[in-house]
Amino acid sequence: xxxxxxxxxxxxxxxxxxxxxxxxxxxxxxxxxxxxxxxxxxxxxxxxxxxxxxxxxxxxxxxxxxxxxxxxxxxxxxxxxxxxxxxxxxxxxxxxxxxxxxxxxxxxxxxxxxxxxxxxxxxxxxxxxxxxxxxxxxxxxxxxxxxxxxxxxxxxxxxxxxxxxxxxxxxxxxxxxxxxxxxxxxxxxxxxxxxxxxxxxxxxxxxxxxxxxxxxxxxxxxxxxxxxxxxxxxxxxxxxxxxxxxxxxxxxxxxxxxxxxxx
Amino acid sequence: xxxxxxxxxxxxxxxxxxxxxxxxxxxxxxxxxxxxxxxxxxxxxxxxxxxxxxxxxxxxxxxxxxxxxxxxxxxxxxxxxxxxxxxxxxxxxxxxxxxxxxxxxxxxxxxxxxxxxxxxxxxxxxxxxxxxxxxxxxxxxxxxxxxxxxxxxxxxxxxxxxxxxxxxxxxxxxxxxxxxxxxxxxxxxxxxxxxxxxxxxxxxxxxxxxxxxxxxxxxxxxxxxxxxxxxxxxxxxxxxxxxxxxxxxxxxxxxxxxxxxxxxxxxxxxxxxxxxxxxxxxxxxxxxxx
Numbered sequence: 001x002x003x004x005x006x007x008x009x010x011x012x013x014x015x016x017x018x019x020x021x022x023x024x025x026x027x028x029x030x031x032x033x034x035x036x037x038x039x040x041x042x043x044x045x046x047x048x049x050x051x052x053x054x055x056x057x058x059x060x061x062x063x064x065x066x067x068x069x070x071x072x073x074x075x076x077x078x079x080x081x082x083x084x085x086x087x088x089x090x091x092x093x094x095x096x097x098x099x100x101x102x103x104x105x106x107x108x109x110x111x112x113x114x115x116x117x118x119x120x121x122x123x124x125x126x127x128x129x130x131x132x133x134x135x136x137x138x139x140x141x142x143x144x145x146x147x148x149x150x151x152x153x154x155x156x157x158x159x160x161x162x163x164x165x166x167x168x169x170x171x172x173x174x175x176x177x178x179x180x181x182x183x184x185x186x187x188x189x190x191x192x193x194x195x196x197x198x199x200x201x202x203x204x205x206x207x208x209x210x211x212x213x214x215x216x217x218x219x220x221x222x223x224x225x226x227x228x229x230x231x232x233x234x235x236x237x238x239x240x241x242x243x244x245x246x247x248x249x250x251x252x253x254x255x256x257x258x259x260x261x262x263x
Numbered sequence: 264x265x266x267x268x269x270x271x272x273x274x275x276x277x278x279x280x281x282x283x284x285x286x287x288x289x290x291x292x293x294x295x296x297x298x299x300x301x302x303x304x305x306x307x308x309x310x311x312x313x314x315x316x317x318x319x320x321x322x323x324x325x326x327x328x329x330x331x332x333x334x335x336x337x338x339x340x341x342x343x344x345x346x347x348x349x350x351x352x353x354x355x356x357x358x359x360x361x362x363x364x365x366x367x368x369x370x371x372x373x374x375x376x377x378x379x380x381x382x383x384x385x386x387x388x389x390x391x392x393x394x395x396x397x398x399x400x401x402x403x404x405x406x407x408x409x410x411x412x413x414x415x416x417x418x419x420x421x422x423x424x425x426x427x428x429x430x431x432x433x434x435x436x437x438x439x440x441x442x443x444x445x446x447x448x449x450x451x452x453x454x455x456x457x458x459x460x461x462x463x464x465x466x467x468x469x470x471x472x473x474x475x476x477x478x479x480x481x482x483x484x485x486x487x488x489x490x491x492x493x494x495x496x497x498x499x500x501x502x503x504x505x506x507x508x509x510x511x512x513x514x515x516x517x518x519x520x521x522x523x524x525x526x527x528x529x530x531x532x533x534x535x536x537x538x539x540x541x542x543x544x545x546x547x548x549x550x551x552x553x
Contacts, residue, residue, distance in 0.1 A: 057423045085427050096424035100339075100412070110428040112332050 006069075008033050008166055008198045009054060013063035016049050023049050025222040026063065031166075034196040036188060038209040041219035042244060047202040048093065050219075051170050054200070055090050056081045067166070084166075086114060089159025093170040095151040097143035097158070104130070104139040107158045114162060129157040133187065149180040156187065167191060169201045173208050181205065185212050206245065218244060311515065315507040318437065323445070326438035336435065340443030344405040348451055351404060356396050356455035360384055360462025363392070368471055377471050381478045382485035384463030389486050393455035394448075394494040395542060398501035401448055402534040406509040409440055410530030413513025414523040422514065432514065441506040448502030449495045456491065497545055501538045508534040 007030040014027040024046045031037045039047045052058035054065055056072045065072045067084040097106045107126045111117060117125075130136045133153040143151055152172060159167060169188070173181040189212050191197040203209060209216055210230055217227045220240040226233055234245065327337040367383045413436060416422050422432055460482055467473040512530040516522050546552075 052423075055423075055427060057426060082429065085429060088427070090424070090427045092420045092424060094419055096420040098416075098421055098424075109332075109430065113428050113430045 006033065007031060007066075008068055009200065010066040011050070011054065011063065012066070014050065014053055014060045014065070015062035016046070016053065016058065016060050023222050024053075024060070027219070027222075027224055029217060029224070031198050031200050033165075033198055034192060035214040036192050036199045036201065036212050038213040038216045039200065039202045039219060040204065040206070040209060040216055040244070041225075043204075045219040046222045047219055048170055051090070051168050051200070051202050055088065055168060056084065086162070087164055088166040088168060089156075089162065089164035090168045091152070091155040091159045091170060091172055093174070095143070095155035097151060097154055099143050102140050102142055103135065103146070103154050106143065106154065107139075107161055110158065110161050125161060129161050130154075132160065133157045134183070149176045152176060152180075152184070156184070160191075163195070165197060167197050167199045169199065169203075171202055171204070173203060173205045181208060184208075188212050220244070312507055312511050315437065315511050316503060320503065322434075323438040323442040326434045327442045330434075332430070333434065333439065336439035337442055340439045341447060343408075344401065344440075344443050345447030345450055348401055348404060348447065349454055352397050352400050352451045352455050353458040355400060356388070356393060357458040357462035357465075359392060359396060360388055360459030360464075361466045362462075363387060363459075364463035364466040365470075368467065372471075377467065378473060378477060378481055380463065380467055380471075380473075381481035385460055385482040385486040386490055388459035388463075389456045389490045389494050391494070391542075391546075393459055394452040394498035394501060395538070397451040397455040397498060398448055398505065398538045399535055401444065401451060401502070402505045402509075402538065403531055405444065406505045406530045406534045407527040409506070409509040410513040411523050411527040413510060414516040414526040415520070417514060417516045418518075418520055418523060436514070437506075437510050440510055441503065444502040444506035444509075445499055446502070448505070449498040452494055452498040456494065493549065497542060500541055500545070504537045504541060505534040508537055 009029070009031040011027055011029045014024045015022065016024040027046075027050055029037070029039075029050070039050060041047055049058065053060050054067075056065070067080070067087075070080040070083070072078075072081050072084055097103070098109070101109075104123075104126050107129055108122050111122050111125060127136060127139070130139050133156055135150060135153055135157060138146060138150060138154075143154065146154065156169070156172070159169075167188075172184050172188075176184070185208050188199055188201065192199055192212075192214075201208075201213070213230060215227065215229055216233045218225045218233060218236075218241050225238050226236045226241050233241070236242065236245075327333040363384050364380050367380045368377050371377050371379055413422075416436070422436070425432055425435055460479075464475060464478045464482075467478050468475050509530040512526045512533065516526045
């Protein structure tokens with residue numbers, strides 16, 4: 001019998017409806033300690049909705065989310081939600097940095113909200129986290145003065161500042177150049193191997209998933225179409241999964257132009 | 264309580280559930296449910312506005328003064344709303360004092376009673392126009408800015424990010440703004456009173472050859488502390504109303520960036536209406552008309 005670590009995070013039968021239209025139709029997920037789980041799928045398939053349910057920012061219509069075995073109840077808080085948020089870093093798609101304060105102050109916010117540390121200690125931790133994502137030189141800038149890639153990395157630094165056990169990343173590499181994307185992949189791998197952080201990544205980026213994912217779940221029409229390692233997912237014959245995965249083998253631009261039949 | 268689901272969710276985020284009795288389960292599904300009918304929406308909004316006022320009154324000072332983050336946010340808001348509002352309030356109310364002086368002098372001059380312009384300017388500025396103009400200017404300048412800032416934060420997921428960091432929106436966003444406005448509007452009202460009286464004096468001295476000393480003596484004889492006090496009491500409520508309306512408009516924003524402008528406009532219109540309605544009720548009640 002294979003000894004598998006217990007799930008840090010589990011969703012059971014998540015159902016979410018927007019205006020009566022089902023967005024999630026019963027999602028069951030498990031993320032085990034120290035693994036990198038990718039949630040993938042086309043736009044609008046409900047990836048970000050899953051992340052928001054996990055972070056207790058959105059209440060599912062049905063189903064439940066368990067973090068380290070405890071059920072999370074309600075968007076308003078409660079001990080289980082508070083414990084989960086204390087142990088979780090969330091990087092939003094648009095980074096969600098506060099524009100009225102500097103980068104260093106943004107990264108310091110979770111520390112100041114959660115811990116009563118002396119200012120010198122806060123500064124030291126902030127410098128360390130910003131150095132980890134290569135943004136030490138920008139610590140006094142406002143988020144509006146940063147590029148998109150820098151804002152993403154700053155969001156990651158803020159999510160890491162409390163040394164989370166679970167890291168949720170919403171589209172961490174979207175809109176970034178390949179070099180910056182590689183850097184973020186390396187950071188995810190480093191967190192997983194050196195610190196044993198469980199990472200759940202919502203992404204379209206197949207190259208990134210191939211590099212760092214332990215397991216993938218492909219979503220489509222609000223359902224989990226396939227789940228497994230990169231090789232297992234590649235072997236899927238599901239047409240919706242193939243349609244998503246085969247984008248990698250797209251024809252060159254010339255062929256796309258040639259295939260265009262006009263209006 | 265049968266509130267619109269979106270209102271319930273925002274209420275839960277602001278911890279208005281303490282006031283409204285909204286449970287977390289009910290506060291869940293949000294932007295996905297169809298909007299409430301207009302009248303129902305207005306009633307919901309009024310309930311949330313009252314609850315926001317209640318929370319502001321009950322918690323804002325303790326939220327702001329007990330933590331370093333709260334004190335920083337309060338100081339930031341006091342500077343933004345109060346100190347930076349001084350030039351516009353002083354400039355506008357100086358001119359209003361001058362205008363009132365000109366119009367009153369036009370009436371009194373045929374009777375040789377222009378010295379009594381000082382009474383008219385002093386009493387109308389301290390009892391009514393100083394606090395009211397300070398409130399209107401703060402609503403236009405800071406109410407819109409607060410609604411737009413909070414609305415942008417909702418759109419760009421910053422409010423949710425604060426939730427994740429255990430920085431409750433009530434504590435981090437509502438309380439500092441509520442406390443800053445409740446403190447700043449009375450302070451700006453005092454500036455407005457003084458500027459208005461000076462504006463009136465400037466016209467009377469320069470245009471009607473009234474001796475400055477005589478003008479100020481007449482003002483001091485006419486204006487009682489109770490006049491200034493009633494204006495200041497009103498302005499405390501004006502500040503609280505503007506803060507509650509602006510925060511409600513910002514934090515209950517639905518939609519994308521295009522909704523931010525609408526939230527700012529709504530904040531200005533609604534807070535000015537709320538201020539004038541309160542002012543009318545206060546004045547009628549204090550004069551025994553109601």
